[in-house]
Amino acid sequence: MQKRIIDYDYVLNSLNKLRPGFGLETNGKGPMDLPMAYGLIASASAMRKDVQTAILAANWLVDNPASECKPGWGLGWAYDAFRDGSINPADTVYGITTALAVDGLIRTYKLVGDKRFLTVAVKALEYYANYINLRGTSLTFWYSDQLQDKLYDAHNVTSMLMGQYADVGCLTGNNDFIRIAEGALNNLKTNVKEEQNYCFWHYAEGIKRVSPNCLVHVSYIVYGLWKYVSSMKRSYNLLEQAGRYLDGFVTDSGVLEFHPHHVLRGIKGRRARSWGLGMLLFISTLLENEKMREKILTFLPEYEFSKQRFSYQYGDKLHSPRSVAYLLLGLAPSSVY
Secondary structure: OOOOOOOHHHHHOOOOOOOOOEEOOOOOOOOEEOHHHHHHHHHHHHHOOOHHHHHHHHHHHHHOOOEOOEOOOOOOOOEOOOOOOOOEOOOOOEHHHHHHHHHHHHHHHHHHOOHHHHHHHHHHHHHHOOOEEEEOOEEEEOOEOOHHHHHOEEHHHHHHHHHHHHHHHHHHOOHHHHHHHHHHHHHHHHHOEEEOOEEEOEOEEOOOOOOEOOHHHHHHHHHHHHHHHHHHOOOOHHHHHHHHHHHHHEEOOEEEOOOOOOOOOOOOOOEOOHHHHHHHHHHHHHOOOHHHHHHHHHHHHHHEEEOOEEOOOOOOOOOOHHHHHHHHHHOOOOOOO
16 A cells, blocks of 8 residues: 655645634634644745745635734634633734744745735734733743733743844844844743753743643744744754753654653653644754654654544544644745744
8 A cells, every 4th residue: 555645735634725724723623724834834834935825824824813993813703712711702812823923924925925915914013012911121921812821931932032022123124023032032041941951941930830841832942943043044952952951852763742851740751742742753854863853754754644634632533623733834945944
């Protein structure tokens, strides 16, 4: 029997052709349109130079902000982000979703030159600039635009938005955006943990229990740093050290959800969710780590539970576009973007 090749086209064809971000949520809700999926699909297809899919996804983002008066994107359903009893409404704008959507819009704008995509991305960043905690020369972004979420400094959110403010700031000559990005970098420098030959960050400051970042959140931080460095045309050892931390997630038996040196008790050896696998595959390309990329690809077939159906949690049977879109991103062209 001929072995199936899991590549960009194969994964794209597992999604709805007219609404590629439509399907079940990672918690089983739906089917519904998933804003994060559209952002990721726009990025992946723009890098692939798949103009039709990139425009389709970017148009959806333009037409579907969180609400008419709130430029930005979120989940589309109510959610208790930190399990503290505070429920964010369905039209909440989240930092990570907005960063991924802006990334997709800007990549599509650079591909096709449609200024609508740039305009909407700029408006989203202008809106989110209202949700910042300032501490001297450093800053963090709120987890969302909800007041209760200003209490938690999630480093992955700060890094991902930092990268987008740097990229769009340099692209448009917006010095306010660039200053915001520099303030975010200062915060990451302040909170970094150094160990052996790598560095890392805890998931968040301001929460009672200090917890490590899982793979997708570590990858977000590294991507934000990479985006900052590539946009600002500067080099920082911080990116190199953070990249080395990712090496620990890839073992001979699989890609892990948590770094083996910082894993929570009772879940050592847990396999990564597919969105972490896809994000790490993407990062390995950016960092030109071909050895890591090839190793990750050997584990990818283990996440396919039936033809063109990919697990969210390792071993489950939940094909969610929000998770599958990360695989699409990881399988985009292998050049540095």
